[in-house]
Every structure is written in structure tokens, then in C-alpha cells.
Amino acid sequence: MKAVVTVMPKQGVLDPQGKAIGHALQGLDFAGVGEVRMGKRIELELAETDPAKARAQAEEMARKLLANLVIESFKVELA
Amino acid sequence: MKAVVTVMPKQGVLDPQGKAIGHALQGLDFAGVGEVRMGKRIELELAETDPAKARAQAEEMARKLLANLVIESFKVELA
Amino acid sequence: MKAGIVVFPGINRERDMAIALELATGRKPRMIWHKESDLTGLDLVVVPGGFSYGDYLRCGAMAAQSPVMAAIRAHAERGGHVLGVCNGFQILAEAGLLPGALLRNASLRFLSMDCHLRVERSDTAYTRHYQKGQVFRSPMAHGDGNYFADDDTLDRLEGEGRVIFRYATPEGEITAAANRNGSARNIAGIASENLRVLGLMPHPEDLVDPLMGGTDGKPLFDGLAAALAA
């Protein structure tokens, strides 16, 4: 089944990319743009068919490789 | 309100990062990992309160800046 | 030749480019701040290398949206010459002045080293001081130089002779090993239909002085100076 891992910079951690994107959007005259944060989306095809197991596996992958828990937090969804 | 723009590499466009993640996951002995794709998630705080207008604005931002339609496709969600 | 160099925030090879151009033309190029919009009187507009806007989001994406790009597009439509090097190439592609896109290097690592470029045609303002098939050395330094376009576009580019430089071995063979960043068909540089807008990833401007290890890049600028002499 398919798992989606979303990785975002933690609250309070500087996000230079989000900051720059927000700035650029204002430059393009988009009004009312507040905070912008940018992170990653990783889509995984897993052989695992049991949802609970698949989620556990994806979370393990996130902790081990996909997310840097010092500065990022992650979320797993099953599609 | 909050809009989330998800940007993924188009089908057929090679995705070196996704590929490398797949390799690395196998290296970490995760079994049954199929295709891996990696894209971006951009979270936007918008002053706009009308959902339809907010969505239209976010899509406009994606077409203009957040996604490169030569290699990427995007999706907008309102949170 | 009157040349101008566009400077976006985060651009950092504008000085190198200015040195190479002055060497070839004898005059200092005009430095164009990204908020300007008047390019009149310029024969050549150069978009140099660097990390415009930090290369955040996508290399060149934000610069491609800035005011001066409209002026550059107009200059190109007037038949003016536009040279984009490295980040400049990425910006021209993002702005749609050149087809395709530059993806992350296949190795996922920044590549800073010399490469060898095979000149695919010598009848352009940029390559007239090289021979067709000639191979020259050039430094390269980028994290996203992996040229991508769909097959139709690639076929069209080849058909129209718009592939100007390819990564090659010093002997001129087009091999995978010579193609460090993984570009489609070893493409290092392409041109617009009228051959006046050129984008390439490597940095010939950093090899124009024997002291720096060679002058392989100098013919590109000498050729331009001769072609656009006015």
C-alpha cells in the first residue's frame, strides 16, 4: 500500500526557504500572505498490506532516514 | 486561512532524490519498498477567508512560482 | 560590443563574468541591478552564476519572476543576445526563454571540478572562435545541472541544431562517465531558435587566464566580442 510521509521544519526552527518564498510572493503582489513554511513530501510504495504494520514501517523509516528529528517533525498518512 | 500546496515531480520526470531515498531504505534493510517519490509541501497563511478565493489564490501562486509545470504537478488543499 | 550583467540578490559570479568580458572587449560591462528595466543600447545581456535568492524553492525560480526578466525577454524578442551561465541558465529555463529544466545532479552532490565540452556547432556568436567538434575544458560548480526535457523537446532541439555544448571526454566521446550531473543526452548548453539566447551550466568565464590553469574559455568571449563588435 501507499504511505505518505510529510516532513516539516519544527516550530521555532528557522525556515529560510519558507521565508524567501513568502518574500517572493509579496514581490509578485499577492496580498495577505502570512507565514510560509516549506517541507518535504515523500510518497512510498510499500509491499506491506496491513495498515497498522505499514504505518509502523513508514514511521520507522521517517525516524531513521526521512526526517531529521533535531530540526524536523514528521507525519505519516496511508493512501 | 491556511492553504497547503503539494508539488510533486511529474510522472516520467526522473526523481533523483526519490530514487536515492529508495536505495538508502533498502540499505537500511527495509523490505518491500517499491517506488519512492519526493516532492515539496508548502504551507501558506492567507488573509483571504473565502475558501474559493483562497484556493484560487493558492493555485495562482503555484502556477506562477511554487511549481515548475515542465517537471512538476501541484495540488492545493485548504486546512 | 556593449554588454550588461544582471545582478540578482544571491548572484555571486558576476565579478568573474565582468573580468572575462572586459578581457575580451576592453570595456567594463554594465552591472544591472534586478530592479532596473532599461536595457537599451546593450548588445549582450548576461545572467551570471550564483545562488539567486539562495536557490531556495527551485534554482532560478524566484529570479525568473523579477521585474528585469520582462526587459530581458523583450531584449531577446528584439533579437538581442542573452547568455545564461549556471544559475543564469537555470533562470532562463525557469523564465521559459529556453526549454527544459535543470534537476538536482544525479549524484545528489554539488559538483565542483573541470569538465570537457564538445562544441556541436561553430556558426553561432558564442562558438565562432571554436571549431565544430572541438573539445575545451571548463570549470563547473553546481548542484542542479542535470538537464531535463521531454523526448519530443529533446528531439526538436537536436533537429533544430540547438544543442550547442555536450559533456564529453577530453577526446570528444560522449560517454556516461563524462556526464557527471546526469544530463539528458549529455547536454551542457542549448540555444534559442535564433541561436541568440544561450544557456550553459559550466563556467568558461573562470578559465580565461593562463594563471588559473588555462584559457580554454576565452574563445567564447572573444567570439562574442567579434560577432557583436559595434
Added chain:
Amino acid sequence: MARDVNQALAREFGLSADEYQRVLEIMGRTPTLTELGVFSVMWSEHCSYKSSRVWLKQLPTKAPWVIHGPGENAGVVDIGEGLAAIFKMESHNHPSFIEPYQGAATGVGGILRDVFTMGARPIANLNALRFGDPALARTKRTVDGVVRGIGGYGNCVGVPTVGGEIDFHPAYNGNPLVNAMTVGIADQGKIFLSAAAGIGNPVIYVGSKTGRDGIHGATMASAEFGADSEEKRPTVQVGDPFTEKLLIEACLELMGTDAIVAIQDMGAAGLTSSAVEMAGKGGVGIVLDLDAVPQREEGMTAYEMMLSESQERMLMVLRPDRQEMARAIIEKWDLDFAVIGRLTDTGRIVVTHRGVVEADIPLDPLAEQAPLYHRPIEETPKPAKLGPVAAPVSLAAALETLISCPDLCSRAWVWDQYDSTIGGQTVKRPGAADAAIVRLEGRRRALALTTDCTPRYVQADPEAGGAQAVAEAWRNITATGATPLAITDNMNFANPEKPRIMGQFAGAIRGMAAACTALDFPVVSGNVSLYNETEGRPILPTPAIGGLGVLEDAAQAVGYALAPRLELVLIGTTEGWLGQSLWLREVAGREEGAPPPVDLAAERRNGDFVRAEILAGRVRACHDVSDGGLLVAVAEMALAGDTGVVLRGGETGHAFWFGEDQARYVLAVERAAPLLAAAAAAGVPAQSLGRAGGGELTLPDGGTMSLASLRAMHEHFFPAWMDVESA
């Protein structure tokens, strides 16, 4: 909201009982949380040098060409033509262990600011890196992240990374060392200092907004801050090289005007140390209104803002009549510009926030009564000289082992990720010469730059090791033909409260001082990093040296690449010193003995001779002999020039070919005879080694090996280790 300030909290903040007593005496009352924070960071080892200052004083820091020695943000030396080179090295060890990419990246950003804050345009970066056992997964992750981080930041700001060094040793398993060096150029008449002046002058904040980045962990763990637990943990500093690039250009543009009275980067301890140092050095007082500080996060407290280590920020004192002109320049570069205070005549730092005085501290006692420790030292016992060691293998086999080991193999995998050519002035890139050569734009003049240290020598004999580190930096500069001018140093040691460790520090300083004096190579800047140990396991003592030299004409520089038909000559005396050599460790499997002695008179004599020969245009290639000894040096020259060598002459002993005797160089010349004669005349030991040519290395014992196979072994380690996916 603040929790009680008392001795317990002071300890959490890292202040000892007597230090806290001293705070109480100075304040005459219980300090506020913010005041305690200010004392704790200003009196921290990092800012106060309380354990090291007494020893640093012993370093020679003067020479006719030294314009500013230690005490400023970076050292400044006269390099001729009215120009000054401004340079310094600084460590970012702990952050690089926690988060290798960001730790290394922000290390580069920090040292860049120390240099351009003085008015210099940065023209080169170097680094000195020490990692643990390559067999550990953690080491691999750390190396990958640190190398990416250095490249990610340096490449983006557009400063070429032209040199550095990397060692591996299990002693660094839990504590890698990341030392970054920046070199910049300024007009001698346009050097900016940090001493504030002009009562009433505005204090200006420039750069990125302030967040809760890198605030002292102990306090973040305490309970007084609202919000959720997430925010209580110290936030790792994230670098923004794009903003740094804007900051460089904005500051240099502003420095072209007469607006700036004083300027100082916000480095360690951020606003606190920059404000305290600027006012303190200027002998004035300062008031700060924290409500005016550009903030990235909601509800930051005074304590948090004063201790935040958010990156890419500068503090300036401006001429009031230039304030708006300055604002226009800074804002043109899309950077924050905020008037956050002014100078006073009170000699105090007064910090207000939301109408409350959060800190009011007298500056003189804060500086003058800062703790200063004469910590007990225990000298490292002199190691016994190594006895004779039988050669377990052939010369060829030993060479293969050495040339492919992690400490001697090709570093191309690393420097290929660093932009070394940006600026178009890099005459000798990494791997081309013993020191990087960077020409000054639009001139013939060039700088020679290197970083050096051999920690295993310092471990075995701190004094000899300290001297050797300085001598090797001097030799590397000399080997290019450049004249060595000055050094910066980064003293990386373990826990100074342990006499044995403090003894290492004292010994290293003695050796460094002796070498600096003998070689006219003064220390003009540096940094001290202590407590580098985990679970009681100390690192090897590592006084990393960053050396700078000058060449009047870049065209005079030589590298070490061989060309066919050149003749090789060895300069210097070879006793065959195997103690603490890499041969002993990698081939014989022992780490023992005394390190090679450093004869400073011989260093001077041999080096001055070699430099004169190079500047006379008689030398085609030159390489100093260091790690791995003579045969490794020759092999490196052959590989660099893709040209073989036939070594002749009687010597076939491993001690001769792999000993690490100091003060030696291999020179490649058209004809050996005249060089040998000149050396004899100058009383410099010299001997002919052989001849360059062909595609093979022919060893004196008759063994041969093809350059191709040698190269394959030399270049194997890093890619095979790191690029699994491509393998």
C-alpha cells in the same frame, strides 16, 4: 514569570559557587534572570577564556607586518600594496555533532562574519576537520553532513573553499572537530573595529530576525517559559547563506560610506556579547530597548533575546546624521534595520523590555572581575624513543597500505563538493600545491593559505606537537614559494579541569610559541574550544593552525605536480624517524614512541633555501614531506602530475622512505647538480632521489607499480565509503 534566581539556577547556567558569589558582590543584590544569563555567557569558557587566557598570553603576536593581533574579531596583517589580509579560524564542534549539516554550515557563516565585520571582502575559506573511526555509521553520517554543510553555505555565499585537512581517529568518535577559517582583504585605511564611541550615538541591529535559536539548553529545559514543550528544547541554529550573502554586500556597501563608528557581528552569546564587548571596549555605557529588536517568534522574553544565537545578525554604532542613509542601503538589500538602543556615559548596560528594566549591569566589573583560572597542570611524560621496528612487508606493499588509508587517501571526493574556483582567482586549487594560492583581484599579488595539525604528535608530546603544527603550516606555505606572514589557531582540547589536559594545553602553547618566534610567524587571531570529550573520553589535543603567506607574483607559485624528465632532490636530513608515524600505525599496527623532533633552526634554514630557489625560478615542483614520509610525498607528486618516477640510490629501508623527519622538501628541477651544489654552499642537506618520467613508480628495491593502480587505490576510500547508492 521568571523562576527564582539562586545558586542552584546559577549552577544550571554553568556558574560555579564562587562565580555566583562574585555576581552577587558586583550587583549588590540578587540578579534578575536576564542578568544571570548575561553573566553566565560572558563568564563562560567560550567568551571569557578563563582557563586559557593565562597561557594564550605566551604566544608571540607581534611583527612589523601585524596591524591587529588577537583582541579583535579577526587578525589583520599588512600584505603590501596598501592592502590587509584579515583572517581567523573558529570551531563549531558541538553543534556539528548534534546536527552535522547545520552545525558546519553555521560554523562557516560565523567565521565569515568575524572577517567581513572588519571591512574585508572574504576571498577564501578553509577548514580543519577531525572525525572518529570510519567504521562507525555515526562517523559516516557526520562526515557526509559536515562536508555538505560547509559546501552548502560556502558555495552559496560565493566564497571559494580552497583548502583544509581531514583526519580520522577513534578519539573523535563522540566529538568531531569542525574548525572553519576565513580570509578576507581590505584596504589598510578602511579597517573597522568594534569599540563603540560617541555618547548618544544610535545602536543599530542589522540582518535576520531574532528567534529562539541556540539558547543555552539548561535554561530552555527549565519551566518558566510558556508555550509547549517543543519550544523548551534549545533550537538548533539553522544557517541562511542567502541572507549572509546579502549581509556581506550590504555591510561592504555601507562600509564604503562614513556612517559606521563601530561594528561587531553577533556571534556566540549573540546580542549580549556584541553589546557588552562594543560598549566595554569603548569605555561607554549602552541602553538596549528589546521591543525594537526584529523578532521571528511570538512572546520572546528579554532573557531569550539577549541569549539568542540566531545567525546572520550584526550590531553597529552609527553616526546619527548618517542613520537614514544607512537604513536605505541596508533595506535595499532586503535586510532588517532597527535602532535598538544608544550609547550612554553610565558605563552600564541597561536592557529594557515592555517598559521593565530587565538588566542593569556595570560593564567594568563584568569584564575585569571575569574569572581567570590558573588551573593545575600535569605535564605529559616524555615518551620513550621508539626502538628499531622490523619491516613486515615490502616497500611497495607498505606504500599501497599508506596511500589508500583514510588519513592519506585522496580527498577529491570532499573538495569536489566545494566551489574552489568562484571569483576566478584561484591559482592553486585543492590537491595542486601544499598551500592554496589565491590571487588578489586585478593584481599580481597572491596569498598562500593552509591549515595544519598532527594531533597524534601533540598527544605523544604536546610541546613537540605544538611546534610541529606551526612548522608544518610554515613549510606548506614555503613549499609554494610564498613568504609566511602569520597564523590563526584553533585550540581544541578536552576538559581543562583535568591537570593532564591542561598540561597538554600548556605544552602545546610552549611549542607553538617557540616555533612562531623562530619562524617569525606570529599569532594574530584564534579560538579556544575546551571540554571536547564525551563520557570522559578526551579527544586528541588538536591545536589546528591556519597559516597565511604572500607572493608578490602569483606566477611564481609552484605546485607539487611532476612533469616528465624532471630530477628529484630531497632537501633536509633523514634519520628515519618512525615514532608516531603513520607507517607505524597503518603498517606495523602500533601507535607508539616520540614524535619527530622539530629542529626550528633547520626548518628555518631549509625553508628559506627552498623558497629562494623557487623565487629564483629554478624549481618546477615542490612538496613538503609530512604524514607518511618521503615515499608517500613522491607518490603524491607523481599522481598529481600523472608522471612516473624512477627512484634510485642505495637507501631501501622503510625508516628512510616512511620516517616522518621534519624540515624536509622534495624539489623537482631540470637538473639536480646545480641545486645540490647550491645546497652544499648554503649548508643545507640535499640528496638526489631520482628522475620523473613514464607511467610507473620504480622503487629503490626494484619493485614497480603502475600509476594507474596507485591512483585507483588512492582514490578508492571516500567514494566507496560514502556513495553507496552510486556503487
